[in-house]
Amino acid sequence: MRNKPKVAVHKFASCDGCQLAFLNAGEALLTLSQQVELVHFAEAGPMNPEAQVDIAFVEGSICTEHDQERIRRIRNNSQYLITIGACATAGGLQALRNLADGKQWLAEIYASPEYVNSLATCTPISQHIKVDMELWGCPVNGRQVMGAIRSLLHGAVPVVEQDKVCLECKRQQHVCVMVTKGEPCMGPVTRTGCGAICPSLGRDCYACYGPAENINPEALGEEFRQLGLLPATIGRRFHFINSGAEPFTSAGLRWKRDES
Ligand code: SF4
Ligand code: SF4
Secondary structure, X not given: OOOOOEEEEEEOEOOOHHHHHHHXXXXXXXXXXXXXXXXXXXXXXXXXXXXXXXXXXXXXEEOOHHHHHHHHHHXXXXXXXXXXXXXXXXXOHHHHHHHOOHHHHHHHHOOOHHHOOOOOOOEOHHHOOOOOEEEOOOOOOHHHHHHHHHHXXXXXXXXXXXXXXXXXXXXXXXXXXXXXXXXXXXXXXXXXXXXXXXXXXXXXXXXXXXXXXXXXXXXXXHHHHXXXXXXXXXXXXXXXXXXXXXXXXXXXXXXXXXXX
């Protein structure tokens, strides 16, 4: 990488929340601006979407033909490409339409659906191009983003967190919301990275950081059933922000089928 690496932040179908997490890094962002050249980041000001860069961050999922063309150009222009957030890594909330009849939804929502020009699916960036690293979360947090950039600036491969939220709870000595309150918490199957924010505030995790490594969604679903949840509700716990990420996709489908 050159002395002052060029960095771009690109947006696809998304709510911009992950770009905001980037901006909210505050002081770290000011330090970073002295170490890298931010050449494209529409939300922050600089605009040069076709620039050749050392590191490209990509937010959002691919939902139109235009998106498909644009992400291929971005890949060609980038040495190292990192997806940020659930939309870019798993399709996001908008990927729920992959499990439904998208055309019917359009007809129900829009008066003139024929003007909506989108693909039948909304898919993660990795289904279209090679991705060098994925940062999960809805949204990602600034610490993860800055950590990845710092590693790359020092010539190291960034570390991807794979532990479960449960482990983070134990490290921080949070009281387990499932054991003590009977809340259907997704922490046992969700990767950490957030610092177990929700359990620290006494509420259940809803899996915004996506699936962790080596998980057992069947056992957790059974536990939810013991807590009184209906199969369709269990299915929806897996089919939320990261419905497009395996093994959440298939676990959710199995529980929804159980209802019928
Ligand atoms: S992952 Fe969440 S916060 Fe980030 S862009 Fe998508 S919806 Fe917004
Ligand atoms: S505890 Fe779960 S839902 Fe809450 S921020 Fe962390 S991963 Fe997301």
